[in-house]
Amino acid sequence: MVLDTPTLYFRAFFGVPDTIRSPDGMPVNAVRGTLDFVSHLIGTYKPDRLVACFDADWRPAFRVEAIPSYKAHRVLAEAPAGASGADGVDVEEVPDTLSPQVPVIEAALDALGIARAEAPGFEADDVLATLAERWSGHGPVDVVTMDRDLYQMVDDARQIRVLNIGKGVTKLEVVTDAVLREKYGISGNEYADFAALRGDPSDGLPGVTGIGEKTAAALISQYRDLPGVRAAATDPTSTLKPAQRKRIAEAAGYLDAAPTVVRVVRDAPVVEHDDMLPREAKDPIMAAMLAEKFGLKTAMARVIRVMGER
DSSP states (O other): OEEEHHHHHHHHHHHSOTTOBOTTSOBOHHHHHHHHHHHHHHHHHOOSBOEEEOOSOSSOHHHHHHOTTTTGGGEEEOOOTTOOGGGGSOEEOOOTTTTTHHHHHHHHHHHHTOEEEOOTTOOHHHHHHHHHHHHTTSSOEEEEESOGGGGGGOBGGGTEEEEEOTTOGGGOEEEOHHHHHHHTSOOGGGHHHHHHHHOBGGGTBOOOTTOOHHHHHHHHHHHSSHHHHHHHHTOTTSOOOHHHHHHHHHTHHHHHHHHHHHSOOSSOOOOOOOOBOOSSOSSHHHHHHHHHHHTOHHHHHHHHHHHHHO
16 A cells, blocks of 8 residues: 555645644644544555655656646745755645644654655655556555546556545545546546646646546547547548647647656656554654654554554
């Protein structure tokens, strides 16, 4: 199981009341919610391997270079020109009371022995995809997220599915190829091309004007992939409507760049980590200290209990 950790803690932050606070008054709703999510996922799905994936760069340069509008609306401050490492990453707009909670989440995961992983210059999505790709063929893989872009990883033959937590972890949707075919009329390996055509305003991706979700799905289903759709637009014998031909031709620049942005990287340089999920806390003293300091005794104890019950 691979966790889209930023999605988990954002979901927790906005879903758990900020009245949940540590003994000294610090909001810990995102921490509590994330730990509760993790304990539910472990208790329900009982993974042998578990990795909490993080963004090393939430807006990678290679995607911004392809489409400058990529996530531009979320930038709080741009990285200084020529900066490298952490200083070379744009600052994402994050609620003031969430930022201080992220290091606590990281410390809690470390104390529990739940692996954390990232890849320099890449997003958490790329880490999720890389690990899912690496593990495929060795048993089922669950990708926990609410980012539909990761539907491109769904592959029934290789036992890779997405657990979409958009409606909450206890009401998550198990997404398989069968689900995608019922919902969109396409399979996981067609999803990235479909998403490129459709676009995604939440990520600053315009898509092709006049081509919405249904039309994009129908085009990919009929012409197999994005190159097939583009070829049909220039083929006078294809059944594409004149307006669709025109719009696809006008979007040529965008469609050249979109696959680089939409497709997850499946061979990102993920940092070394031990992904085996332990049956007891790796650092029980630190786990107890964090539980005491931040008022997380019940949440931490629950994670430790379900780890041991697998």
